Amino acid sequence: MTENPFPLSKDDLLRAYRTMRTIREFEERLHVDFAKGDIPGFVHLYAGEEACATGIMMHLNDNDRIASTHRGHGHCIAKGVDVHAMMAEIYGRSTGACRGKGGSMHIADLSKGMMGANGILGAGAPLICGAALAAKVRGDRGVGITFVGDGASNQGTFLESLNLAAVWNLPVVFVVENNGYAESTAMEWAVSCDSYVDRATGFGMPGVTVDGTDFFAVHEAAGEIIRRAREGGGPALLECNMVRFYGHFEGDAQTYRAKGEVEALRASRDCLVMLGERVIEAGVIARAELQAIDGEVAALIEDAVRAAKAAPLPAAGDLLTDVYVAY
Amino acid sequence: MTENPFPLSKDDLLRAYRTMRTIREFEERLHVDFAKGDIPGFVHLYAGEEACATGIMMHLNDNDRIASTHRGHGHCIAKGVDVHAMMAEIYGRSTGACRGKGGSMHIADLSKGMMGANGILGAGAPLICGAALAAKVRGDRGVGITFVGDGASNQGTFLESLNLAAVWNLPVVFVVENNGYAESTAMEWAVSCDSYVDRATGFGMPGVTVDGTDFFAVHEAAGEIIRRAREGGGPALLECNMVRFYGHFEGDAQTYRAKGEVEALRASRDCLVMLGERVIEAGVIARAELQAIDGEVAALIEDAVRAAKAAPLPAAGDLLTDVYVAY
Amino acid sequence: MSRKISMKQAINEALDLEMRRDPTVIVMGEDIVGGTGAHGEADAWGGVLGVTKGLHAKHGDRLMDTPLSESAYIGAAIGAAACGLRPVAELMFMDFMGVCFDQIFNQAAKFRYMFGGKAETPVVIRGMVGAGFRAAAQHSQMLTPLFTHIPGLKVVCPSNAYDAKGLLIQAIRDNDPVIFCEHKNLYGMECEVPAESYAIPFGEANVLRDGDDVTIVSYGLTVHRAMAAADALARERVEAEVIDLRTLSPIDWDSIVESVERTGRLVVVDEAHPRCNLATDIAAYVGQHAFGALKAGVQMVTAPHTPVPFAPSLEDLYVPSAEAIAAAALRTLAPTGTTPRSIAA
């Protein structure tokens, strides 16, 4: 094999690929099983957006915290939440990450620094300011990352948090996952600024825009602003331009998208394919190595689904536990 | 008298002076009477900030609407709300603008396009978007102006409204009354942007900063962006740099201000004195004419106080009226 | 003309009829048109569950999509109402009230009083409530007690398509802010609904079933559970009167008291959490104003004091069941505690 031209070791590249493949496989499987009627509730898939979560999370450790969105599976997996626990949670089983009480929209694992997917748009931003404040008070060099969609970037909670983080000089990175749509509404219409860099400037922090389907671009930009935040340099905003492969949620017919749009995006901007081709072309990793990962991941997801389906349902008594007092 | 070098007629200049003097006299009198214990509740004075309300409101008619703040007396007077009704309201009398039920923080007169002072910071911004939307739907060329302090400019309600107004292309002007303080906290610290122009840019609208103690500067800048909004050009943000002569509210000892700060500001940046001197120096208006207005205004305020004190209190039965159903 | 339509269609029809009748009615919300700014089908969604589908084709720009900024657009609806329009703003899930509650309870609700009777705010805020949709803790709440507590708000929660249509038409014509709560698990339920326009006055409960042994009061989805409980009770030769409140504020105290004065027994059913809810509200009112008529303590059947769980196996236990309602009714009849085994909860 030739010399590695990338700023990541081969091991790290394999790790990145595995993470992205795991997210993809997880989501593709949910898409199929949801259509079969196996899965209850609202499910929002991250397929197509894997490079963003992965490129960012590779800079983090368990001491760093993230606050996620309704579209949280990818963030969870990239932050190290157990895939079996996630799958069981989505199936509403007692073995789930939240013992079945949260579901897809509320997966959390505080031991991994994952403060929760969130059903309320923008709600993660204040929370992550608190996580960053806690890190600052403790002086443990932890950082906080909050994710927000283009649509949710218009929420007052998010906007207030930009100001608060800047005023308090918190180690926070605000990641705008701009996939062009909020449900069926186009970002072009709903977000009034010309660029998120302008919005960041309006709150006194640096803003950076990257192609969120380019793993390397995300990894590099994120690395820089996370380092800066960790060293006390204050918050920043990172816009990742992304591609949503499926509907807003499972069941969305997506008639608002132009004909052929999704197919074209899948053909030209599949972040997973792009990463794979880049490392193979560079001669750093062999196709067979990636295929081996693909196989392992497929088996992992298959096992997670099997285990979830076999797992016990929460017991009736669980209804009244985990709240300070039930009447 | 010499030729008038100002962009306003002599009559308009006299009108502006009278408005500013009325606000000043109203507030100075409240300051005295509050100290005597005559006035209940929280009272926030607009003294020192008169040029802003006046310079803006001269471009408006009863069809245009404003949404005000907790520091609303100046906006009310400049928008044409009856001074007797205002004074009676502040005294909690049944002859008050709100029949005594609102008090200083809730004076409103919808017939004058004054949608209310507001006890909740930032709350006027969404409301004025609605007023502007109503004007747009009706096609009546009305505009909406909302006032917000430097402190309140960090409220999510306000920030969301900037985006909404831009996206819906509403005829709204967002006026930031930057008097340097939010209660005791300095604007320098609490607002993260370098300039409000940046914040406006971040929401896709033009931002303009003027010296809010310079009546002519406010009048000119406001004229331009109000005209633009009226003609369908969309929203804009106007920052007026102001000076607060009294405490945050009556009773505030203001120890957070540097020694001599208020005295220096009163000496160098009294908008009312500045307007008077400018028009006298230009030879457009004689000092005696202004003094005559001063006398009339003093008599008006004296009469308003006298009438308020003599007015009946709300009757017990009023407790349960003006709400759709009382139990 | 009458035909069977779903509650979803009934709501759509009410909006359509009022928009035709009154040019000041406008409708706004997130994706209520759908596809704004995108390059596919116009009017692509008609709301997240399709309630407003097709209205844009009929009424054009009077239906407005909004950015995801509930404070701004709910506040704008309120401001527009204070300036003479009659906006209907959709808060997709009422659970989102937490990001815009100030505009509702400190602004809209208080204008009339705070401004001495000189302002009116004819705005309708409509949105989904209720559990059973596997939508988890932040998309499944009733929250009706929070709105009912606030003076100046009117609160409506229909249990069927007929009522939904008539109550929404009334809400739009009303001069006060109305919180219109649509139970998402009733959207698909059909009943006979006249095609023409009609308004159902606020503050008039609907007696769905006559009975002399016990009164059961509820609203929204649990009305149907109450009816099922009444059927089960009838099999035990207990005749329950079932009252559907329709509006929670104003509330029809007279119908409730009149019924209890006849039956002497009362069960109140509320899908909301148990503390400070509609069940306590009604039980306390009757306890104060019709104490002499009561032959047994008023029984409350509510959701538990927990967030709504995601797992279907738990959520199904969360919403008050017909069995629990019937058991409560029997408790009023046999205060010592013996209830027929067959329908005890």
Place this chain on the structure above:
Amino acid sequence: MSRKISMKQAINEALDLEMRRDPTVIVMGEDIVGGTGAHGEADAWGGVLGVTKGLHAKHGDRLMDTPLSESAYIGAAIGAAACGLRPVAELMFMDFMGVCFDQIFNQAAKFRYMFGGKAETPVVIRGMVGAGFRAAAQHSQMLTPLFTHIPGLKVVCPSNAYDAKGLLIQAIRDNDPVIFCEHKNLYGMECEVPAESYAIPFGEANVLRDGDDVTIVSYGLTVHRAMAAADALARERVEAEVIDLRTLSPIDWDSIVESVERTGRLVVVDEAHPRCNLATDIAAYVGQHAFGALKAGVQMVTAPHTPVPFAPSLEDLYVPSAEAIAAAALRTLAPTGTTPRSIAA
């Protein structure tokens, strides 16, 4: 050591003691230090009414001023709590909950349950409640029922300085989110308060006065009105038992029921609006669980169903009076309606 201090001082002392004891306690809010970024005195305000005055000098940066962004900083307090700190966030007036309610009720309150018991959120949100300060409709509300309704929140409302200190210390040590409601018209009221640290457990009501004829239950400011009513009743030879709830959630059902089982008569007093409030909550509970003990209908005495008016002449009529409470007590004793003229409302 015991001395008389005001409720304001007691709260200050509780914060001071807990900050000394536990380095993870931080305190934040608008102007709770005061003068941040300005060029005059440091620690200039210590809160809008001076409650936190002097704490910055003792604890430095662990007291933090905030921008005027309640969603952001209340949310930050909650996030920090989920990450191991014990923040006390001041919401200057609880009336401002409308701009940050989501963080309170959908986030903090639900974490523990929604995450399957794997999260704790030891945050205290303290702020002013109540009428009588001439602060008008948006700065005078109780709103306690709204918080009490929400599972996962604990709700506290002390009636005196002693309780305020002990309950706030408990609140800070508690592992759940606590809404700590301080009646602004009690801030100046003094009573004996030990200088040392002590915690008052949640869910234990305080029986302030023994009596066998009628039970009066309240919390916050109206506890004092209830005591005045009891004095007036005693002059009519009616002995009232007065119970101060101290905490609204959890609530001490046992003490209430035990008392009513003895007196057979109950008056519940709530300064909040009448619908779905604490008065209905308690009346309904007792009506269901102690019906057999009741000799008369439970009487509720509450504020009216209106916003709080500004005019002092109206506001003085707004808060439940001792006269109205005494009259309600007499109604429970003479259900036919004849009450001694002297203290009838």
